[in-house]
Amino acid sequence: MMTDFDDDPLGPLDPDFAEQFKRDDRRPPCQLYLISPLEVGGDFPDRLERALAAGPVAAFQFRVKGIDQHKAAALAEPLQRICAAHEVAFIVNDSISLAKRLGADGVHLGQGDGDVGEARAALGPAAQIGVTCHDSRHLAMEAGEAGADYVAFGAFYDTTTKPVSHRPEPVILSWWSALFEVPCVAIGGITPENARPLVEAGADFLAVSSAVWQGDEAAAVRAFAALLA
Numbered sequence: 001m002m003t004d005f006d007d008d009p010l011g012p013l014d015p016d017f018a019e020q021f022k023r024d025d026r027r028p029p030c031q032l033y034l035i036s037p038l039e040v041g042g043d044f045p046d047r048l049e050r051a052l053a054a055g056p057v058a059a060f061q062f063r064v065k066g067i068d069q070h071k072a073a074a075l076a077e078p079l080q081r082i083c084a085a086h087e088v089a090f091i092v093n094d095s096i097s098l099a100k101r102l103g104a105d106g107v108h109l110g111q112g113d114g115d116v117g118e119a120r121a122a123l124g125p126a127a128q129i130g131v132t133c134h135d136s137r138h139l140a141m142e143a144g145e146a147g148a149d150y151v152a153f154g155a156f157y158d159t160t161t162k163p164v165s166h167r168p169e170p171v172i173l174s175w176w177s178a179l180f181e182v183p184c185v186a187i188g189g190i191t192p193e194n195a196r197p198l199v200e201a202g203a204d205f206l207a208v209s210s211a212v213w214q215g216d217e218a219a220a221v222r223a224f225a226a227l228l229a
Helices: 044-054 069-085 096-102 116-123 137-146 171-179 196-201 217-228
Strands: 031-035 059-062 089-093 106-109 128-132 150-154 184-187 205-208
Touching: 031 217, 044 069, 044 217, 059 069, 069 089, 069 096, 089 096, 089 128, 096 106, 096 116, 106 116, 116 128, 116 137, 128 137, 137 150, 137 171, 150 171, 150 205, 171 184, 171 196, 196 217, 205 217
Parallel strands: 031 059, 031 205, 059 089, 089 106, 106 128, 128 150, 150 184, 184 205
Antiparallel strands: none
């Protein structure tokens, strides 16, 4: 499978880079980063409670689409309380204003969702600000220079969560982790069965949605915990 670097002026990576990569022992072990399904009403708060009780989770991203901010805030608040009780960072997808309204732990920005400086000014120095960088080392370097707290690469595998137009190889995680201290997140179709190459390549976080919420969420979190232990 070839990587699409059309958007990356740095060009293709040497595939042998991954073979030379060795994770710095000073970096924390890879951790789990849950992303919500689009439907978070009904019994979803109970499902989130079960998931967070089943094993270690570093962060939870609240990701809903097509509803106004008032309704989004009402859906978010019980989930935010559950995350706080489990000491899990609560990250809002796309919306700096919603993150500010909720007093969220941070915001995750797509390439069209505002910039890091804007988010930092609105949310303060302690906020966790992440940026989607697709398969582009150039975009990741720009995000890191702007003060992002993490960069996200993907989609690494087929995913039904969102349309995929960028498909990096795991070597991009190795390259980033070898050169930069800013953590990197791997995203896109990740399951307990296919995640190991991403962990070995240097991912600091595995961002997961369907693999958890399309089945038994507690069993899925336990499976990821076993992989990451």
